[in-house]
Amino acid sequence: MTEAQKRFADEYLIDLNATRAYKTAYPSVKKDSTAAAAGTRLLRNVNVLAYVEERMKQLEDQAIAKQEEVLKYLTSVMRGECKEETLRGIGEGAQRIDDIDVSAKDRLKAAELLGKRYSMWTDKKEVKATFEGVSKLDKIIEQLTDDDEEITEDDL
Structure with missing residues (x-):
């Protein structure tokens, strides 16, 4: 990545205006239409895009408090x-x-x-329980696999 591309990327990060950033990084370009097209093209450059994404991540890390x-x-x-x-x-x-x-x-x-x-105090109680036997759902599944029996309303 060239110095001008880096300058463009840094300027772009200020206000996300590719035209203004391009004109700042390449002062010889005077036309807005040329700067806009070239700025858009530069934003598709793999190296420039990677640099912009890396800098945005750094800025985000600085701006947002971590745990x-x-x-x-x-x-x-x-x-x-x-x-x-x-x-x-x-x-x-x-x-x-x-x-x-x-x-x-x-x-x-x-x-x-x-x-x-740190869950030092809580109104909720954690209860661990184990159940022995077969649940209603297991009985229904068992009956469905058994062709001879019919499920009645009492089974549900």
Whole structure:
């Protein structure tokens, strides 16, 4: 992949406008119609397409919090390691107060969310049971395979 193609791909990722990206990467091209056609053609180039997809994946990974990051954040809130900015007062006379401890309510909510994640408490009971004998369905299947017997309404 050439430097100009890489520049095109990086510019394309800004606003997904192939015409503008092509004109930026190849400044000698002045016509929009030429830039549009060439930009579309470049987006079909295997190397350029692979680069764009790789960069989009990287950008997505940076933008979206992963499970581990969320758990670390909730843990830091629960432990009171996070600080928050607040305002005291109303309107223009409000004073900004930095580095105030996270409220007990927020810490409790973080603990609750972590507890749910790790199934520390639940209203549901997990019951494991085994049944001996033949179920109604098994009896019906058995009767269907047996030509001599007829299924009656009582069997269902």
